[in-house]
Amino acid sequence: MQKEDQQCLLQLAQSNRQALQQLFDCYYTDLCRIALRLVHRSEIAEEIVQDVFIYLWEKRENLQITTSLPAYLSRAVRNRCLNHLKSKAAQYDWANEVREYQLPTEISPDEDLQASELYQIIEQILPKLPEKCLLVFSLIRYEEYSYREIAEQLNVSVKTVEYYMNKALKLIREHLHRYGYGWIVINFLKFLLGMDGFPLS
Secondary structure, three states: OOHHHHHHHHHHHOOOHHHHHHHHHHHHHHHHHHHHHHHOOHHHHHHHHHHHHHHHHHOOOOOOOOOOHHHHHHHHHHHHHHHHHHHHHHHOOHHHHHHHOOOOOOOOHHHHHHHHHHHHHHHHHHHHOOHHHHHHHHHHHOOOOOHHHHHHHHOOOHHHHHHHHHHHHHHHHHHHHHOOOOOHHHHHHHHHHOOOOOOOO
16 A cells, blocks of 8 residues: 555544545546446446545544555445446336337237236346346446446456356346246347347357
């Protein structure tokens, strides 16, 4: 950790508000850029970064930072962004998605019931996905990111992004099959992403 950052943290632990302001002025803009790349909305990115600094102040007497301060702050921001996306996934209006989904014209009453109940199952499944799968799924579904954009922002290959997305869809599909969904699964997953040719195997 740089000597200047270490000194700021020592002063912060002594409830020195000027030290907090110094850290804020130094890192706020860069942290907002990190958050914006993940949540795609400036007001949410700014709120997340501000929450991180509020946390620093609230925990100032017991902070344990073993990495560099920039690394610690970046990680804290990324974790909060991920939590935001998880929450967004859990609270998403899947009922509206099902209503907008164009079902085949000739379906049985049982199939119609499956379609109306499907969103409740999706709500339960998404928060249980592995973190990276949920992150990639959320960035594509809610923030309309491309594979390449996600790869650049997460510093991974496009193939890695494809892997996490395919894994997310595979897990969703497996869960839906367990609940007895058949014909609707593949078409609905394609609809979720707006990609008719999306690979689901």
